[in-house]
Amino acid sequence: MATVRPLGRIARVGSSICRNHRFFLNRSPQRRGIASCVDPAHGLTDEQREFQKVAFDFAANEMAPHMAEWDQKEFFPVETMQKAAQLGFGGIYVQPDVGGSGLSRLDTSVIFEALSTGCVSTTAYISIHNMCAWMIDTFGNTEQREKFCPELCSMEKFASYCLTEPGSGSDAASLLTTAQLKGDHYILNGSKAFISGGGDTDVYVVMCRTGGKGPKGISCLVVEKGTPGLNFGKKEKKMGWNSQPTRAVIFEDCAVPVTNRLGEEGQGFNIAMKGLNGGRINIASCSLGAAHASVQLARDHLLVRKQFGETLSNNQFLQFKLAEMATKLVASRLLVREAATALQENRPDAVSLCSMAKLFATDECFNICNQALQMHGGYGYLKDYAVQQFVRDIRVHQILEGTNEVMRMIISRNLLTESS
């Protein structure tokens, strides 16, 4: 019977579609076929494509369905992040001997870009956590590495990076939190501002002043939650990044053992900046993911929405706009991946490239997401549609881990220094 057979087939496969099974559950744009010219798999090795695939699958199944809820409820998705850690995402570029995955900066960028399509805010926090774990892994001694890294890599414990203060943002080296040596402890006094994860995390990597003025007087201490004198401010209300809490971190005669100091006294600023080089690539990668998802959403909308008797995809202005968005996305991605490779290989241009990549990618990707929102018309402004969350979430990428203005400072200094 002609009418029955198609239904029968659909019912057979359809019954599986209706079930709450991870394959057929998620039809969101993050899961649809990838328009080929912006396919982030281009140029990657087979192994990198495998990493990317796991990250995309995880993003589509475990993060994307909850991204709006996490934003609205300001929920810190500890369980989901721990699931991610089980796959190796807790310490992606941390060495395997302390529980890390030992991958390259480029692998890391690919992974964060893919995860970000599921939820930018959560992925960005995971990247900050990774940065802290790497700092301890790289600059810590054996005891510190063995004490902190395994639990960070498994996300049994979460980490926060504490550099910014109410009085020192871009002028980070002027920070005022003091750490006075008293016997075998440093006594910390001061406060840090805008700390991602602050109050909910367990391990705080804190840059504080042990010596004189300027960068050379700064050391890096690991402060554990529960240490007396470690307090937190109120949870900030933000435009985006709502799946991670942001609080001030306050030290009042907080005693931290000297054995928790990473590296030497006076090395702290250097450690902080080295951490940020990678952090900038990670944040830029998160912007790439958001832009990629937004381009997909815009494209799908243009193919469906009709005005003036035809789909928006027939409108030349919108076609050209989409082409420009795609071009800027691919250009950003190439710069970020090149910076990742340069950092991995310790090239002399690595720091400048990381700054350029962060500057370019975060700016361009914000514009891409914003354009994608515009293409959705009024619907783009509604919280029922994901594109506004991408816009809100990546806006801050142009500000933190070094404002894009500071990125320009770094790049121009490289150009104008006599010896270069």
Next chain:
Amino acid sequence: MSGRVLVGVKRVIDYAVKIRVKPDNSSVVTDGVKHSMNPFCEIAVEEAVKMKEKKLIKEVVAVSCGPQQAQETIRTALAMGADRGIHVEVTGKDYETLGPLQISKIMAALAKKEEAQLIILGKQAIDDDCNQTGQMTAALLDWPQGTFASEVSLEGDKIKVVREVDGGLETIKINVPAVITADLRLNTPRYATLPNIMKAKKKKIANMKPADLGVDITSRLEVLRVDEPPQRQAGVKEHKHGARNLAEGTL
């Protein structure tokens, strides 16, 4: 029961991709289209790996038939926990006409060669929906089969299989060696972890041709034409009182 499990994994067009028919109506467009492991094959791999973790079996061998790209699918199985892979190379026109009968002959030959005690396959592939390979393989080997499995448990030298059938659930007990085909609710496949993906690089994939197994892969079927389903027609409004003759109505 200890020993070797063969798991067949098929590389198919990704389930989320919108399928397009070639302009000459010969087949579906596959060039440049995203492919991945058949979802039911993922479930089969997961079941085999779980059995190995429970120490019920010793080795999981992932098998795929097709061109060079089939190795990607085997690598995914290795990353999920399979121990080694076998790539049976079939290319070009032979690959286009490769179907369940040829695959079952290959699987049967491999089962004998590898002295496998269990073959786990997906119940069907999402591209052709044939639902034949498992059954044919069992028939060729004269092994019992537990198809549409939603639960599998090894009990000594027998396997208890709960099957999802039209009438509900049927529980059977079959002897080992056997063929199982995995249905949707058998398990939820794991994500490959980063360390496992890296370990998978070192695992071996053996290469061979169907001829090496003494299998003739000439097809007995010829595809005449592939068409998209007819466009959905407008519905017909029924009168308020009494239904129209259903035979006149459209879908």
